[in-house]
Amino acid sequence: MTLKSDDVRSIAQLARLHIEEDAFEHYVDDLSSILALVEQMNQVDSAGIVPLSNPLDASQRLRADEVSESDHRDKFQAIAPDVAEGLYRVPRVIE
Amino acid sequence: MSYTVTEIRQGLAAGRFSSSEITRDYLARIAEHNPQLNCFISVTEELAMQQAQAADAALANGDTGLLTGVPLAHKDLFCTDGVRTSCGSRMLDNFIAPYDATVVERIREAGAVMLGKTNMDEFAMGSSNENSWYGNVANPWNTAHVPGGSSGGSAAAVAAGLAPAATGTDTGGSIRQPAALCGVTGIKPTYGRVSRYGMVAFASSLDQGGPLARSAADCALLLQAMAGFDPRDSTSSEIDVGDFSARLDQGIEGLRIGLPKEYFAEGLDSRLASVIETAIGELRKLGADVREVSLPMTGLSIPTYYVVAMAECSSNLSRFDGVRFGHRCADPVDLEDLYKRSRGEGFGAEVKRRILIGTYALSAGYYDAYYLKAQQLRRMIKDDFHKAFADVDLILGPTTPEVAFEIGAKTGDPVSMYLQDIYTISLNLAGLPGMSLPVGFVDGLPVGMQLIGNYFDEARLLQVAHRYQQVSDWHLQTPEAFA
Numbered sequence: 001m002t003l004k005s006d007d008v009r010s011i012a013q014l015a016r017l018h019i020e021e022d023a024f025e026h027y028v029d030d031l032s033s034i035l036a037l038v039e040q041m042n043q044v045d046s047a048g049i050v051p052l053s054n055p056l057d058a059s060q061r062l063r064a065d066e067v068s069e070s071d072h073r074d075k076f077q078a079i080a081p082d083v084a085e086g087l088y089r090v091p092r093v094i095e
Numbered sequence: 096m097s098y099t100v101t102e103i104r105q106g107l108a109a110g111r112f113s114s115s116e117i118t119r120d121y122l123a124r125i126a127e128h129n130p131q132l133n134c135f136i137s138v139t140e141e142l143a144m145q146q147a148q149a150a151d152a153a154l155a156n157g158d159t160g161l162l163t164g165v166p167l168a169h170k171d172l173f174c175t176d177g178v179r180t181s182c183g184s185r186m187l188d189n190f191i192a193p194y195d196a197t198v199v200e201r202i203r204e205a206g207a208v209m210l211g212k213t214n215m216d217e218f219a220m221g222s223s224n225e226n227s228w229y230g231n232v233a234n235p236w237n238t239a240h241v242p243g244g245s246s247g248g249s250a251a252a253v254a255a256g257l258a259p260a261a262t263g264t265d266t267g268g269s270i271r272q273p274a275a276l277c278g279v280t281g282i283k284p285t286y287g288r289v290s291r292y293g294m295v296a297f298a299s300s301l302d303q304g305g306p307l308a309r310s311a312a313d314c315a316l317l318l319q320a321m322a323g324f325d326p327r328d329s330t331s332s333e334i335d336v337g338d339f340s341a342r343l344d345q346g347i348e349g350l351r352i353g354l355p356k357e358y359f360a361e362g363l364d365s366r367l368a369s370v371i372e373t374a375i376g377e378l379r380k381l382g383a384d385v386r387e388v389s390l391p392m393t394g395l396s397i398p399t400y401y402v403v404a405m406a407e408c409s410s411n412l413s414r415f416d417g418v419r420f421g422h423r424c425a426d427p428v429d430l431e432d433l434y435k436r437s438r439g440e441g442f443g444a445e446v447k448r449r450i451l452i453g454t455y456a457l458s459a460g461y462y463d464a465y466y467l468k469a470q471q472l473r474r475m476i477k478d479d480f481h482k483a484f485a486d487v488d489l490i491l492g493p494t495t496p497e498v499a500f501e502i503g504a505k506t507g508d509p510v511s512m513y514l515q516d517i518y519t520i521s522l523n524l525a526g527l528p529g530m531s532l533p534v535g536f537v538d539g540l541p542v543g544m545q546l547i548g549n550y551f552d553e554a555r556l557l558q559v560a561h562r563y564q565q566v567s568d569w570h571l572q573t574p575e576a577f578a
Contacts, residue, residue: 008451011451011454011455011458012451014454014458015409015413015438015450015451015454016413016416016431016434016435016438017435017438017439017442017447017450017451018435018436018438018439018440019439019447020439027447027448027451030448030509031448031451031452031455033508033509033510034401034448034452034509034510034513035452035455037397037398037401037510037513038398038401038402038452038456038465039398040394040395040397040398041395041398041399041402041468041469041472042468043395044392044395044472044475046468046471046472046475049471049472049474049475050471050474051467051470051471051473051474052470052471052473052474052477053300053470054300054330054526055286055300055301055473055477055523055524055525055526056285056286056287056332056526056550058287058330060329061329061330063326072193072194075193076193076419076420078191078193079189079190079191079193079420080418080419080420081417081418081420081421081422081423082423088418088419090418090427090430090433091427091428091429091430091432091433092429093429093430
């Protein structure tokens with residue numbers, strides 16, 4: 001499958017990833033060659049095979065719904081880009 | 096300086112040197128050689144000397160911890176409380192981890208001294224260490240060549256004697272491939288054996304931590320300290336760890352070793368193949384019963400792996416949004432601009448490629464064709480191993496198709512870089528343990544041999560590697576410039 005510049009543009013939008021204008025063509029080529037590699041998978045008929053998501057076929061271990069963590073807010077916020085009054089600040093969302 | 100961990104433990108116990116002395120020696124070697132090799136992103140000199148002094152006090156009081164007073168390095172992907180954990184990325188250049196990874200905590204509790212944090216491909220995505228925000232690492236055997244990746248800094252540091260051992264992580268070969276290219280011994284345990292808590296996630300169903308060291312006996316010691324159930328990792332295994340060193344001195348008479356015919360086919364450098372064949376001959380002399388097996392899905396493990404890994408990567412790396420930690424762009428005009436530019440500036444080209452492919456593979460209309468299909472092939476790959484292990488105790492082959500290539504040789508072609516992982520990635524897809532040990536040289540560069548074990552059979556891998564290392568000295572070679 002060969003991607004076009006517009007395809008990469010919409011994928012980058014889905015991923016919320018800024019790509020420099022002059023780098024787009026490069027990504028189009030690289031991603032197309034990766035997809036060509038990936039499409040080798042179609043050589044195999046896998047109809048009816050149960051997908052494997054955990055290599056040990058294990059399911060998620062559950063635990064009792066009890067508090068197990070203590071509060072580290074100050075420590076976490078010390079490394080945040082922008083905080084005020086214990087909150088994380090971002091550009092205004094609602095006018 | 097080419098001490099093994101085992102020798103350091105003996106030297107400390109016998110009082111031949113103190114932890115402070117040997118730690119100072121390693122820090123001096125790092126100061127001397129790191130400018131050339133670039134193995135370390137951060138050197139934690141002050142912390143190391145404090146820990147070494149505490150270890151000396153503990154040793155004086157009769158402490159016999161597994162690693163008391165032994166200096167070692169952590170891949171800069173393991174969170175270290177109060178110490179920068181960059182993951183080789185501009186995104187986390189300013190990230191001071193607020194807690195310790197379980198691996199870091201356990202190794203510290205075993206008494207080890209942390210020398211610093213090692214260089215790596217950004218977010219562990221790469222096979223050459225050329226994708227680091229902090230620059231590439233040089234291979235100590237020939238500094239014009241790559242050390243492998245993604246744990247390239249750990250492997251090069253051990254090879255050059257800047258640390259006797261280091262931690263690494265392996266998502267598609269990131270412990271075994273750099274171990275092979277730098278001539279050191281490394282093991283990727285069974286998925287679930289070592290806790291992933293505090294490891295910056297790349298592909299959660301594939302990631303697994305493990306040690307790189309100068310011998311199988313050292314790897315057994317380090318893995319002992321690292322492994323075991325951790326309630327903080329929801330995929331951590333509750334299976335008993337046992338004693339990885341207990342069987343080291345047993346022989347291998349009658350051991351059934353399988354050679355996958357697909358691993359010795361086209362694509363493998365013939366000079367490397369003959370080095371591996373010589374090593375197989377040694378194992379035969381030690382009593383191993385060597386036979387052929389088949390892993391028919393080997394070629395398709397690469398596309399399967401890259402779909403699974405990139406899909407999981409795109410999902411895991413969505414957490415880096417410039418809001419709570421990590422890089423934030425200057426003067427965002429709105430929230431979307433903040434997300435897009437923080438991520439665009441924070442991530443390098445390979446990470447972006449993988450996020451884009453992963454996003455595409457998981458997007459509406461393509462999920463079945465890519466992700467679901469890859470998960471079906473993943474089961475077929477696991478089934479191949481299951482069939483092979485019906486007839487053999489262990490599978491053996493090369494770790495890489497060629498020895499360390501020149502820096503820059505493959506950077507223009509991501510797909511040719513991915514093909515370097517052909518012999519290693521199927522183990523991650525299947526969740527099996529594997530290790531690489533040095534068995535010779537081609538063009539003055541080390542050759543690694545890979546041992547693949549059945550689930551939770553790390554003790555057997557270590558035993559076979561140790562037996563081989565008792566009759567060979569490839570693992571004890573040191574590059575002349577760093578002797």
